[in-house]
Amino acid sequence: MSLKNDLLLKALRGEHVERPPVWMMRQAGRYLPDYIKLRKKYDFFTRVQTPELACEITLQPVDQVGVDAAIIFSDILVIPQAMGMTVLMEEGKGPLLPETVKNKEDIEKLHTKDAEERLSYVMQALTLTKKELNNRVPLIGFAGAPWTLLCYMVEGKGSKSFDKAKQFCFTQPELAHQLLQKITDVTIQYLKAQVKAGVDTVQVFDSWSGMLSPEDFKTFAQPYLIQIADAVSADAPVILFPKGSWYALPELSNSSAAGLGIDWSLTPQMAREMTHNNITLQGNFDPSKLLAPIPEIKKAVRKMIDGFGTQRYIANLGHGILPNVPVDHAKAFVETVKEYSAVSNSVVS
């Protein structure tokens, strides 16, 4: 059975759309009152690992905010977990990995096989969500990028500069590449399994790639993003989101990725120029701007679409939605995209 609303997939394939599709990173969760109720009853990994809960949370923004795609409720750190690491999540405090990767032995003992079995709860959540969505909108799967996962696996927690992770890469580059390759291998298995379980497209989040200089990005991040895009693109369109790494956009626009995520550190026009108008772009609303008054949000959303054009474009935030965004502000964002009527202003023909 075909999707009733396949705007997202059309945009990713570069097909003509009557208006741009819209969804929001981190839309499943934290700013929605119904999610906050569930959070009081179940801890983080219970919510992630219980297919019924993950499905319910995934559907909330589709039902309540009217986005054009669902993204499975999960976490990028399920991969380090599946590789054998302990990941603790204290509410409101961010993740903690008490036993970090420090040496060759730590890397050697990481599991790289059976990702699908180890993460079977994700596959069950996807199958269930796909059924409950009943083809209303596409379902997005995701994974963290190898560099970003290395950051957490080596640093053990969030950080302003991830200097332990970088020190590891700068002092033991061979080990860093071994670790990055292992993460890449598992991620490819994982994303392929997600497609088999029903997702229509996948996004790879490189949340910390902007910490790297352009040269270090090319060494420690880009090759693994490209490997993933190359391996998974045959199964489903791949969106790469290298947050903060605007400098990489020209090269990534020539990769096998179907779309690139853009943060708000560049204008839509700059992003189109850097990618030579030849790839679908997604973004790039400053998440803090959803705290502005609704008329200001509407004005800024229209300006954003004017800049990107309506074709080969997916309206989204430039990073995850903030927990303190009022739901009616999130709705205003979505509705403004839906109401946008282009006066033949598409920049990609």
Added chain:
Amino acid sequence: MSLKNDLLLKALRGEHVERPPVWMMRQAGRYLPDYIKLRKKYDFFTRVQTPELACEITLQPVDQVGVDAAIIFSDILVIPQAMGMTVLMEEGKGPLLPETVKNKEDIEKLHTKDAEERLSYVMQALTLTKKELNNRVPLIGFAGAPWTLLCYMVEGKGSKSFDKAKQFCFTQPELAHQLLQKITDVTIQYLKAQVKAGVDTVQVFDSWSGMLSPEDFKTFAQPYLIQIADAVSADAPVILFPKGSWYALPELSNSSAAGLGIDWSLTPQMAREMTHNNITLQGNFDPSKLLAPIPEIKKAVRKMIDGFGTQRYIANLGHGILPNVPVDHAKAFVETVKEYSAVSNSVVS
């Protein structure tokens, strides 16, 4: 009496230098064992407000690491303090401003006069340091940029997204501009007083400007940076450092600033291109890379200078030095710049 080593000032004036000058942001402090000893004896604001201590800390990297300039040991939050706000600094925890700016009344009660008197301890520290330096190297003064100070004054502490500060700007732009103008007025008085007290150049740190979209930077950050540069340039050369705001480099290169600070999110070549080779650039070594083995540091420093060229260039980090950098690594950075012999590879003629 003239300076024995005036490489920094020559570079800022665009005069020919035999090699680029070198200093490191946050060089006075945290990574130096002699500083850590003082930290155990005196709390943060005692160190800042006692001219003898501030002077001693300022001289340490000149004596021990061999940098080509001293930068006064102080803090950007002395301005909110002088404007009447309480600023607490818990060791290792970052600043806390318990009473934040929320409305018109909060802004109206901020002091804007007598910055020089209120910050007389800085002037005393500068006079003393200038004397103790005995013209060995130039002395750099500094201030936080208005946008970055607004972030702390409204948010009350450090933040990943400074969304309270942004919400204030997006919902009450007139108040935000009133506040930014007040900070700007005080900062101009403060920097002019620093020059009178003996500093040879001043740097304005916009540490959080990269949180803003290019458009919001033009609204809430750039006009105030330009005002400061215009007002202070008659007294001494001004270096602007809008961290993360690479998109602003083309316009700022046409301002009255003598130099621009560059972070490591762009290559030296990109920075030269964006600034049309017509301004002195300072930067842009990734501070985490000082944790790499010394031979790697040396290689990367030489590559950085190759990229920027030896003229109209000040070798520096792309942000503050990290507390866990070994002193001999910091020394290797400085020494590599000093040893660099250019084979006529200057990019600015």
